[in-house]
Amino acid sequence: MLADLRLTDFRNYREAEIAPSSGLNIILGDNGSGKTSLLEAIYFIGSGGRSFRGGRLSRLVRDGAEAATLFARVDHGEHQHRLGIRRAPSGIESLKLNGATPGALSDVAVLLPVLALHPQSVDLVFGPSALRRRFLDWGMFHVEHSFLATWKEANAALKQRNALLRSGRVSPRELRYWDQKLAASSGSIEQLRSGYLARLKARWQSVLAMLAPELKGGLVLQTGLRDGESYLDALARTRDEDLRRGFTHTGFHRSELKMTVGGTLARDRVSRGQAKILAYGLVLAQLPLIEEAGKICTLLVDDLGSELDHEHRMTLLRFLAAGSHQTLITAVDRNQLAPAVDEKTGAAARLFHVEHGRVQRISDDP
Numbered sequence: 001m002l003a004d005l006r007l008t009d010f011r012n013y014r015e016a017e018i019a020p021s022s023g024l025n026i027i028l029g030d031n032g033s034g035k036t037s038l039l040e041a042i043y044f045i046g047s048g049g050r051s052f053r054g055g056r057l058s059r060l061v062r063d064g065a066e067a068a069t070l071f072a073r074v075d076h077g078e079h080q081h082r083l084g085i086r087r088a089p090s091g092i093e094s095l096k097l098n099g100a101t102p103g104a105l106s107d108v109a110v111l112l113p114v115l116a117l118h119p120q121s122v123d124l125v126f127g128p129s130a131l132r133r134r135f136l137d138w139g140m141f142h143v144e145h146s147f148l149a150t151w152k153e154a155n156a157a158l159k160q161r162n163a164l165l166r167s168g169r170v171s172p173r174e175l176r177y178w179d180q181k182l183a184a185s186s187g188s189i190e191q192l193r194s195g196y197l198a199r200l201k202a203r204w205q206s207v208l209a210m211l212a213p214e215l216k217g218g219l220v221l222q223t224g225l226r227d228g229e230s231y232l233d234a235l236a237r238t239r240d241e242d243l244r245r246g247f248t249h250t251g252f253h254r255s256e257l258k259m260t261v262g263g264t265l266a267r268d269r270v271s272r273g274q275a276k277i278l279a280y281g282l283v284l285a286q287l288p289l290i291e292e293a294g295k296i297c298t299l300l301v302d303d304l305g306s307e308l309d310h311e312h313r314m315t316l317l318r319f320l321a322a323g324s325h326q327t328l329i330t331a332v333d334r335n336q337l338a339p340a341v342d343e344k345t346g347a348a349a350r351l352f353h354v355e356h357g358r359v360q361r362i363s364d365d366p
C-alpha cells in the first residue's frame with residue numbers, strides 16, 4: 001500500500017507530493033490538471049515501469065526536463081520500504097530500494113500491487129490475447145511464490161531456443177535440450193495458470209452478477225495443445241515450422257485466454273460499455289485474490305464515468321467505496337461520484353485537489 005509519493009518532472013508535475021489514506025481517496029481537478037498523471041506515476045512504480053495510458057513512455061518526463069523521478073514509501077506487511085525510480089526519456093536510469101540498487105524492477109513492483117480501472121481497460125476484452133495473459137500472470141506474480149522463478153526459466157529457454165532456430169546451424173541435440181527445458185517450464189506455468197484462473201473466474205462471475213447480471217461471462221485458457229498431447233510432443237510437431245520461421249510456435253507464451261459472454265467470444269458481441277464492465281469486473285476480481293495472499297492492493301480508478309450509464313456507474317462506485325483496499329479515484333467534481341459516494345462514505349474519504357500540476361489535500365479526514 002502506498003504511504004506517500006513524491007514526484008519530480010513527471011508529466012506536467014514539476015514537483016508534487018501525495019500521501020493517500022489506506023482507504024478511499026478522491027482526486028478532484030479540471031480537465032488537463034494532472035489527475036491521470038498522478039495515478040500513472042503510482043502505476044509506473046507498481047507495474048515495473050509501465051503506463052496504463054499507452055503512448056510513448058518517454059513522454060512521462062516533463063517537457064524540457066532531463067528525467068522524471070519518483071520516490072515512494074510503501075507499507076508492505078509489517079515493513080515500510082523506500083522506493084526510488086529515475087526515468088529519462090531513453091529509459092530507466094536508476095532504481096533504488098531502501099537505499100540499495102535492486103536486481104530487477106520486479107523487486108520493486110512486488111512491493112506495491114497496483115490495479116487500474118481506466119478507459120483503456122476495454123483492451124482486456126477487445127485487445128490481443130497477450131494482454132489477458134499478462135493480466136493473469138500479474139496476479140500470479142503476486143500470489144504464487146514459485147511463479148516468477150518459473151516464468152524467468154521459461155523465458156530464458158524460449159529465448160535460447162529462438163536464437164538457436166535463427167542461428168542457421170541447429171544441432172538436434174541442443175534443440176532437444178531446449179525443447180525439454182521449455183516443455184517442463186511451460187507445463188509448470190500452465191498448471192499454475194489454470195489453478196489461478198479457476199479462482200479468478202469464480203470471483204469475476206460473482207462481481208459480474210452484482211454489476212451486470214445480464215452478462216454471463218466465461219474464461220477459458222487454450223494452450224494450443226492437441227488432445228492428450230504434451231508440450232514436448234507439440235514442440236516436436238511444430239519443429240519444422242519453427243525452423244522455417246525462426247520462431248517457437250508452442251509454449252507458455254502462446255496460450256490464449258478467451259473471454260466469452262453467453263457462450264460467444266466477448267469481443268464479437270458486446271458493446272463498449274459492456275466491455276468496460278467485463279474488464280472492470282476482471283480487474284476487481286483480482287483484488288480479493290491478492291488480499292488472500294496477505295497483500296493490500298492499491299486500486300487506481302481513472303475517468304470512471306465515461307461510457308457507463310448512471311446505474312452501472314453508481315453500482316460500481318458503491319462497490320469501490322465499500323472495499324477494504326486502498327483506492328484512488330479521479331473526478332472532475334464531486335457530483336460525478338454522488339450519490340454513490342454520499343456524505344457518509346465521502347466523509348471517510350481523503351480529498352485532494354489538483355490544479356496545474358499541483359496537489360493539495362482538501363479534507364481533514366481520518
Ligand SMILES: Nc1ncnc2c1ncn2[C@@H]1O[C@H](COP(=O)(O)OP(=O)(O)OP(=O)(O)O)[C@@H](O)[C@H]1O
Nearest residue numbers: 011012030031032033034035036037059061062063
Ligand atoms: N511530458 C509532458 N510534459 C508536460 N506536460 C505534459 C506531458 N505529458 C502530458 N502533459 C500534460 O499534462 C496535463 C495533465 O494531463 P492529465 O492527463 O494528467 O490530466 P487530467 O487531469 O487527467 O485530465 P482529464 O480530466 O482531461 O482526463 C495535460 O495538460 C497534458 O497535456
